[in-house]
Amino acid sequence: MxxxxxxxxxxxxxxxxxxxxxxxxxxxxxxxxxxxxxxxxxxxxxxxxxxxxxxxxxxxxxxxxxxxxxxxxxxxxxxxxxxxxxxxxxxxxxxxxxxxxxxxxxxxxxxxxxxxxxxxxxxxxxxxxxxxxxxxxxxxxxxxxxxxxxxELHGEIWVFDGGYWQKNAALYQSVMGSSWDSVILDEDMKKAIINDHLSFFNSQETYKSLKVPWKRGIIYYGPPGNGKTISIKAMMHTLYSRKDPIPTLYVRSLTSFNGPEFSIKQIFIKARQFAPCYLVFEDLDTIVSDNVRSYFLNEVDGLKSNDGIFMIGSTNHLDRLDPGISKRPSRFDRKYLFPDPDFDQRIAYCKFWQSKLANNKDIEFPDELCRAIAGITDKFSFAYMQEAFVAALLAIARKEEGIDPSYEHPLTEEMNDGWVGVLGDGDDLDGLVLWKEIKKQVAILRDSMEEEQ
Ligand SMILES: Nc1ncnc2c1ncn2[C@@H]1O[C@H](COP(=O)(O)OP(=O)(O)OP(=O)(O)O)[C@@H](O)[C@H]1O
Ligand SMILES: [Mg+2]
Structure with a gap:
């Protein structure tokens, strides 16, 4: 041949x-x-x-x-x-x-x-x-x-990750376990947020009679660890518990084998299909980066109807978001700041732990301790406060087991002195093991916070 x-x-x-x-x-x-x-x-x-x-x-x-x-x-x-x-x-x-x-x-x-x-x-x-x-x-x-x-979903939530929608049962379980009771926020802001969502989903007819599109977007912003994600989850739970449950579509990232534009298209197709629904974009600034912004806006403002879609984005960096997204109503209409907690909120957070530990006979937790801990945790986020409690409780537990953790970060005289001014008569508390450990952990955390800055 x-x-x-x-x-x-x-x-x-x-x-x-x-x-x-x-x-x-x-x-x-x-x-x-x-x-x-x-x-x-x-x-x-x-x-x-x-x-x-x-x-x-x-x-x-x-x-x-x-x-x-x-x-x-x-x-x-x-x-x-x-x-x-x-x-x-x-x-x-x-x-x-x-x-x-x-x-x-x-x-x-x-x-x-x-x-x-x-x-x-x-x-x-x-x-x-x-x-x-x-x-x-x-x-x-x-x-x-x-x-x-x-x-349909059966005890799952739709999550967009890796380029496609998949059903996620673990997120559903976690949402069902979350509640507004464990979110400490300024009471007026908490009410406003809940009302913002519920009144949207309850007022399809009003929007219709006013001849405005029935859609809304809000942004949660602020430094890490102050309740944006837990508020989203608590809201998801509230929406699932309605007589007419509202499903959530949860977007983790746009990364996909077909590129981010494809992802955006898939996301909005599903949202329109499931509307009325709650469309969550965690870390909005990383999701809507410069190269996909115009595709995103096209889906948000385009000709296709987004009726019944409530979008929520969370971000640590409002400044990194394009003004076209963060500053123009009708895309994200309203922004809520989640700041580091003030003194009273820190007290409220300590009370939350106090009630959690109420049945623990080994840990004495009088009311004065709430004020004292709030006093030494200025500029701490809730997540940092949580870390102080968890680390202190673990240290106490290990001590009880006979393992002395003090070598990790001995409490020096100098560190102890630092608080005297803040607390005045905080000395009365010195007999409390929780107070001693919390002081130690707060000092460690403050060191690491300062290193990060
Ligand atoms: N307002 C709050 N009330 C009660 N606990 C809180 C609050 N904020 C944060 N926490 C605690 O800190 C943890 C982290 O909070 P969350 O994930 O909501 O922070 P975030 O604001 O979403 O942070 P990031 O910007 O890093 O995503 C929560 O699991 C919770 O234990
Ligand atoms: Mg978060």
Whole structure:
């Protein structure tokens, strides 16, 4: 054979027959079941086995007899999601090929679940359900019911990360455990924030009658560790607890294999689909960077309706946000500052710990201690105060176990002296072990705060 040119070789090589498992299966099913109707449902759209496992249908393996198995499956070991939940994961069957009798709503179907990955490592792999029925309408109804169920949330929250939306059960659990009671804020501001959200979701009709678009955006800003994230979570919980629950769509980052513009588009498609909804952008300044700003604004202001979307962005750096985002109402209409706590709020935070520790017999925590701790934690964020409490309690616990942690940072005379002026008669408290440890930890934290500045 005459040798080929590179061009000929390339086109020759590229002109092979396509490999397509799906068509092979369809052709064979038609021959094997000439009297049954066939509906093909991709698993990403309608997950029939998951639907049945959730109790909405049932299935059993159909044994054909003969040499070939009716089910081929992989045993997948799924490690526990959190090491704390125990060392052992679970074994799950991932079905590569399976033939089932599927029962739903008094109807029976023959269902095949077949992995049809063609070529080496094609991604994502094609996993299809082949639904056979005497009645095409029944097969379609099954497909629609499962599709509807698959697209809904069941104890999860939609989180956008890595370029796509995924369901996140851990965030849902954490949100359900959060509450406004443990968020210490200026009472008027707390009321204003809650009211801002609830009145928006309650007043679709008012917006309509005023002929203004029913959308709103707010920004939480301020130094790290003062309650922006816990307020978002508490609000999410409040919104889920309404008679008509409002879902949250939570955006972590725009990073994706298709670039950030693609992500922004996906985010707003989903938000419009789920509206009325709460669309959260944590760390807005890192999300809406200069190169994606115009795409972002296009989605926010563009022709498509964003009715029912309440956007919330959090940031430590309001100054780093483009004025087009931070300064122009109708995008983010209102901003709330979360500052470092003042003296009274620090007292309130100490009271919060006091009640947490009320049942702990080993720790004496009189009211004066709240004032004293608030007095030495000027310029601390809530997160720093939390760290002081946690570190002090751990040190006390270790001491009780006989491990003396004082070597980590001995309390020098000099450090002790520093507080005398602040506290006046703080000496009365010196017998309290919690006070002694907190003073130590506050000194350590203040050193590290100063180093950071
Ligand atoms: N206002 C507050 N009331 C009670 N606890 C608070 C408050 N602010 C912060 N904390 C404590 O500090 C932790 C961190 O708070 P949070 O994550 O809400 O900070 P943030 O403002 O979102 O910070 P960042 O800007 O770094 O994201 C919380 O888990 C909570 O324990
Ligand atoms: Mg945060």
């Amino acid at each position: 005459a040798s080929q040119t590179v061009t000929e070789a390339y086109f020759d090589h590229s002109a092979a027959k396509r490999v397509n498992t799906d068509t092979v299966i369809v052709k064979t099913l038609r021959q094997e079941y000439p009297n049954l109707e066939l509906v093909i449902a991709p698993e990403i759209s309608s997950n029939l086995l998951a639907y049945a496992s959730a109790g909405h249908a049932s299935f059993t393996v159909i044994e054909d007899g003969g040499d070939l198995p009716s089910v081929v499956s992989w045993k997948m070991y799924i490690p526990s999601a959190r090491r704390m939940d125990g060392e052992n994961g679970v074994l799950a069957d991932q079905i590569v090929f399976g033939k089932f009798l599927y029962k739903w709503n008094d109807s029976e179907f023959i269902v095949y679940r077949i992995e049809g990955r063609d070529g080496s490592g094609a991604y994502p792999s094609v996993n299809n359900y082949y639904i056979l029925s005497t009645d095409i309408h029944k097969a379609n109804s099954l497909c629609a019911a499962v599709g509807k169920w698959s697209s």
